[in-house]
Amino acid sequence: MNETEHRCGWVAMMGPPNAGKSTMLNAFLGQKVAIVTPKPQTTRHQISGILSRPDAQIIFMDTPGIHQLRGKMNKILLQTAWQAMSGADVIMVVLDSDLYIRKPEFFENDIEPLSEAILNETRPVVVAVNKVDLFRDKSKMLPFLERLSKLWPNAEVFPVSAKNADGLTKILDHIKARLPVSPALYPADQLSTMPMRFMAAEVVREKLFLDLRQELPYYTAVEIEKWEDTGDRIIVNAIIYVARKTHKAMVIGKGGLTLKSVGTAARKELQEMTGKKVHLELWVKIREGWTEDIGFLRMLGMSS
Ligand SMILES: Nc1nc2c(ncn2[C@@H]2O[C@H](COP(=O)(O)OP(=O)(O)OP(=O)(O)O)[C@@H](O)[C@H]2O)c(=O)[nH]1
Known part of the structure; x- marks a missing residue:
C-alpha cells in the first residue's frame, strides 16, 4: 500500500448522557474499552479507543455526556467533553433516537449545550442516530431525521444501532475518508491509551x-x-x-x-x-x- 494514503486522526464522541456513546465505542473496537450501564452519565473520563486498520487509524474520545447539571464534578466533566471536541479532526454526535421520537419535547433541551457549537463547526460533523433497533417501523424515524438535517445542515446523519453493530461500517468509512493523511500514532495492537x-x-x-x-x-x-x-x-x-x-x-x-x-x-x-x-x-x-x-x-x- 502507498504509505502516503494512510489516514489517522481523532474523533470526539459527543452527546447527551445515555445516548449509547460507550456502547458504540466498544462496538467499533469489537472489544470493551468503556463501561456501559443503563444509568445516564456513567462516563467520567475521556476514554480513547483506538481502531487500527491497514489504511487508517481512528482514535476515538468517548466523552462524558453533555448536559446542564450543576456541581463541581459536573463542571469538570463538561470541560473534559469540550476539551475532547477542541482536539478532534471529526466531531461525532450520538443521539438516542428512541427517546426523541417518543418524547420530541426533550430534544431541544438535551442538545441545547451542543447545538450552536455544532452548527458553527467547520470540521466534518457526523450524527449517529442510535438505537434504531427499537423501531420495527423505520418510517417513524423520518420526522426526527428531517428535524436534524434542518438543525445541522452541515452534518451527515447516520441511523445506527450500536447494540446490534448495525450501520457502523458506513459511519467508519465516512469518518476514515475525512481524517488527515498521516501515519499511525499508536501501535496497531493498542486498543486504548488508558492504562x-x-x-x-x-x-x-x-x-x-x-x-x-x-x-x-x-x-x-x-x-x-x-x-x-x-x-x-x-x-x-x-x-x-x-x-x-x-x-x-x-x-x-x-x-x-x-x-x-x-x-x-x-x-x-x-x-x-x-x-x-x-x-x-x-x-x-x-x-x-x-x-x-x-x-x-x-x-x-x-x-x-
Ligand atoms: N436498544 C439499544 N440500546 C442501546 C444501544 N446503544 C446503547 N444502548 C443502551 O443505552 C444505555 C446507555 O448506553 P451507554 O453506552 O452507557 O451510553 P453513554 O452515552 O456512554 O452514556 P453516558 O455514560 O451517560 O455518557 C445502555 O443501557 C445501553 O445498553 C442501541 O443501539 N440499542
Missing part, C-alpha cells in the same frame, strides 16, 4: 452502577491503590469512596453481600480482560463531599 490500572477502576465502577440503586452510584468513586502483576496473577486493591456514612453501609450491603457481588463481577471481568488470575480486594472509605473537592477529583484523574 490497565485505570480500566480496573472503571470496571469496579461499572459493577457499582449496576448493583446499587438510584442516585448512590453517582456518589461513589474508585481508586486503584495497588496493582501488582506477579506474572501469573494480578493483585488489585481498590478503594471505593462514598460521600456519606449511610452510603458506606449501602455499598457493603446486608452481611457484605453487595460488596461481594460487585467484587466477584469485577474480578471475573478483569480476569477476562487480562487473561490472568486476579485477586481483588475492595475497601469502602467515607470522604464527605468528595464530588465538590477539586483536588480529589484531580487525583482521580477527572481533570487535566
Whole structure:
C-alpha cells in the first residue's frame, strides 16, 4: 500500500448522557474499552479507543455526556467533553433516537449545550442516530431525521444501532475518508491509551452502577491503590469512596453481600480482560463531599 494514503486522526464522541456513546465505542473496537450501564452519565473520563486498520487509524474520545447539571464534578466533566471536541479532526454526535421520537419535547433541551457549537463547526460533523433497533417501523424515524438535517445542515446523519453493530461500517468509512493523511500514532495492537490500572477502576465502577440503586452510584468513586502483576496473577486493591456514612453501609450491603457481588463481577471481568488470575480486594472509605473537592477529583484523574 502507498504509505502516503494512510489516514489517522481523532474523533470526539459527543452527546447527551445515555445516548449509547460507550456502547458504540466498544462496538467499533469489537472489544470493551468503556463501561456501559443503563444509568445516564456513567462516563467520567475521556476514554480513547483506538481502531487500527491497514489504511487508517481512528482514535476515538468517548466523552462524558453533555448536559446542564450543576456541581463541581459536573463542571469538570463538561470541560473534559469540550476539551475532547477542541482536539478532534471529526466531531461525532450520538443521539438516542428512541427517546426523541417518543418524547420530541426533550430534544431541544438535551442538545441545547451542543447545538450552536455544532452548527458553527467547520470540521466534518457526523450524527449517529442510535438505537434504531427499537423501531420495527423505520418510517417513524423520518420526522426526527428531517428535524436534524434542518438543525445541522452541515452534518451527515447516520441511523445506527450500536447494540446490534448495525450501520457502523458506513459511519467508519465516512469518518476514515475525512481524517488527515498521516501515519499511525499508536501501535496497531493498542486498543486504548488508558492504562490497565485505570480500566480496573472503571470496571469496579461499572459493577457499582449496576448493583446499587438510584442516585448512590453517582456518589461513589474508585481508586486503584495497588496493582501488582506477579506474572501469573494480578493483585488489585481498590478503594471505593462514598460521600456519606449511610452510603458506606449501602455499598457493603446486608452481611457484605453487595460488596461481594460487585467484587466477584469485577474480578471475573478483569480476569477476562487480562487473561490472568486476579485477586481483588475492595475497601469502602467515607470522604464527605468528595464530588465538590477539586483536588480529589484531580487525583482521580477527572481533570487535566
Ligand atoms: N436498544 C439499544 N440500546 C442501546 C444501544 N446503544 C446503547 N444502548 C443502551 O443505552 C444505555 C446507555 O448506553 P451507554 O453506552 O452507557 O451510553 P453513554 O452515552 O456512554 O452514556 P453516558 O455514560 O451517560 O455518557 C445502555 O443501557 C445501553 O445498553 C442501541 O443501539 N440499542
